[in-house]
Amino acid sequence: MSPTLAGHQAGPGADELERRLGDPWDPANPLGFDRVLAADEREEMFGDGERALDGYGLNAEFVPAELGGRLTGMDRMVDVLRAVYRRDPCLGLGYGTSSFIAAVNVWTAGDAVQQLTVADLLLTNRKIACAYHELAHGNDMAGTELAARPGDDRLLLRGRKEVVTNIERADALVLFARTDPGPGSRSHSLFFLEKDTLPAGGYRYLPRFRSAGMRGVQLGGMEFRDCPVGPSSLLGPAGHGLETAVRAFQLTRTALPAMTTGLLDTGLRVTLRHVLNRRLYGRPVAELPQVRSVLVNAFADLLMCEAMARAGLRALHLLPEETSVYAPAVKFGLAQPLLEAMQQLAGVLGAEFYLRDGPHAIFQKLVRDIKPVAFAHIARAVCQATILPQLPLLARRSWRDGEPAPDALFRPGAALPPLAFERLRVSAGGRDHFAPSLAAGLTALGSPTDPQVREVARLAAGFAAELQALRAACAELNPRRLSFPAGVDANELPARYVRVLMATACFELWRHHHTTGHGFLAEPAWALAVLTRLAATGGPAPVLPPEVEGRMFAELLDRHEAGRSFGLADGSRTTAG
Incomplete structure (x- = not known):
């Protein structure tokens, strides 16, 4: 286990997080509702809140204990996150659960190297985005058009993903893409991509999408232009992305x-x-x-x-x-x-x-x-x-x-087996x-x-x-x-x-x-x-x-x-x- 994967299992819980966040109605509290609302008016993530969650190590709640995190029970994890959602739902989604949505795909289908990489990212307060959907297809994931086509010794990503939380702020992303032009449930695959491995000319960020609710959450998109990715970036077997x-x-x-x-x-x-x-x-x-x-x-x-x-x-x-x-x-x-x-x-x-x-x-x-x-x-x-x-x-x-x-x-309180x-x-x-x-x-x-x-x-x-x-x-x-x-x-x-x-x-x-x-x-x-x-x-x-x-x-x-x-x-x- 790497040093960044140690020391989180016996961490604090919801009561300790509430204590750190303090009285939300206290106007002198830098983490109170007045500051939350000011960030919302600016349509920004609540920066002081994010730093407080860094100090608590919130991302450890999403990492299984065997990988150095605190995810021993889903009900415990949710109790901790409720403390954040009670304060500022934008922090709950924009800081935390957007990474959780991405990470569970890696815990479900990733290999040992991918799982260790994601655990290390999360336990060092970094973010992962999950790019499933496209505006043209909504919840119809089988209609996904972003494609990963064979290149020389790599796959080439072409297409776009939109309305993705933290896609520009994240260090890595889980990406759902078409790997077979034919119909059927085996036509799509998932990829785990660390963004610093992608060539600068292979993608561009799309303008931010503004929203009426969750205004501080950073919703954006990426367009890929024959962006090369290695076969090792596949998350699980090819064609099993939808499953x-x-x-x-x-x-x-x-x-x-x-x-x-x-x-x-x-x-x-x-x-x-x-x-x-x-x-x-x-x-x-x-x-x-x-x-x-x-x-x-x-x-x-x-x-x-x-x-x-x-x-x-x-x-x-x-x-x-x-x-x-x-x-x-x-x-x-x-x-x-x-x-x-x-x-x-x-x-x-x-x-x-x-x-x-x-x-x-x-x-x-x-x-x-x-x-x-x-x-x-x-x-x-x-x-x-x-x-x-x-x-x-x-x-x-x-x-x-x-x-x-x-x-x-x-x-x-009854004991639970590991996930x-x-x-x-x-x-x-x-x-x-x-x-x-x-x-x-x-x-x-x-x-x-x-x-x-x-x-x-x-x-x-x-x-x-x-x-x-x-x-x-x-x-x-x-x-x-x-x-x-x-x-x-x-x-x-x-x-x-x-x-x-x-x-x-x-x-x-x-x-x-x-x-x-x-x-x-x-x-x-x-x-x-x-x-x-x-x-x-x-x-x-x-x-x-x-x-x-x-x-x-x-x-x-x-x-x-x-x-x-x-x-x-x-x-x-x-x-x-």
Whole structure:
């Protein structure tokens, strides 16, 4: 192991990073919201923030422990990145996760030399860009035109990539290119290129693309002009680029939406600060029933999204052969509630939500920065189209009397095996241990006597019945006739399946806390709130029982006053109280 690959494994975590970043509302803090907003107004990356993340060694979170990094658990990595996303999503993407998106392709298919090179780059605070897409083809990677054609003893790159994060600032890039003019899944390959090995005349940078959200993120492009690259730059076998990317997507489709919950955490905190300090009709706005309901619903949605994300992240370790269906489910399932919750909070803030100055100015930035959760990297519609063809086989093989997932999928803090990138598959092949866990969990819960616990069980049983209804609807479908877009009824099936998974994640997380732990997450109130909201998806927002709403609001206030996260990591400090 080289010197740069040593000494990172036992590094700090989210709490230490929050301590280093300090109180974001403190105007004297050089890493606070005032400085974040000033950089956003200039459409620049937040330089002091980047230097602070250099000092923390954030890139080590993306490097597997065996290569000298701190990537031992995907859920731990996301907890750390949420601390960044709560502060400045541009730092989260522009400093960190853009390199993560590139690196997972190398961990998935790279040889030992490539992996050591990428680890060394990241552990010395350098960046890697990932150039998948082209504007003319969007999410249709099979339509990629940038080509790598045979030269004398090298390949010649010709074409362009656009809207790539950090393509000019990065020291290296992972590049998706056509290596065969014919159609089919073996026509494209991935390359790992260190930019200092490319001849100066072989490429040029394209003008920067400006964006409404994530304004500090540097989006650009490169045009290649018969740029020579050696055969050793191939990442994995020639013709396997699409397969490698699809497998690597399973990590990024899960992790990036999971990090985005940090924006809702801060948005909820901004709104709560506002309603606690403002008076209307002679009393604090926070005492108005409609306002309390919006805040509690946003809190429930945050817990719901993080429960689903945590299960998906842990599945990458425990059920990697199945995550081709869980990863798009996380992306599909989180995007809409996160966006809708922020819009509801904006309604509570009123005119305050779009002000670019003052104590709540960070909110308008978050509203803009959260939008890409629905389309960036891969769109929700693509996730839907990825899930749909897999449903018939899942229904026939796993949903009747399927074996449940190991308890560690839902049990916080349970040990995880190392990531096994070689076990990731393009298709789950009908394997699903996640969804059948709901019925097994209900059996384990038994016959509760507490009225609220009985209501939790009743709601969960409704989702167990929904899985069996889905089994009947999907078992007879022909997967070959389910290419996107399918019929309206068929296109609704992935959404129904995702809701079952989300209900399972929430119920099982609550059950493990309820039977073995204590504290708020062991109480039935939050499980009642999230399951009630999931059951009402597609209709008007449900009215929660007064005792449930009251308990949720009291917890929200307690965490706010203590400066603790509003998410599942309720013991961690955000320095944002």
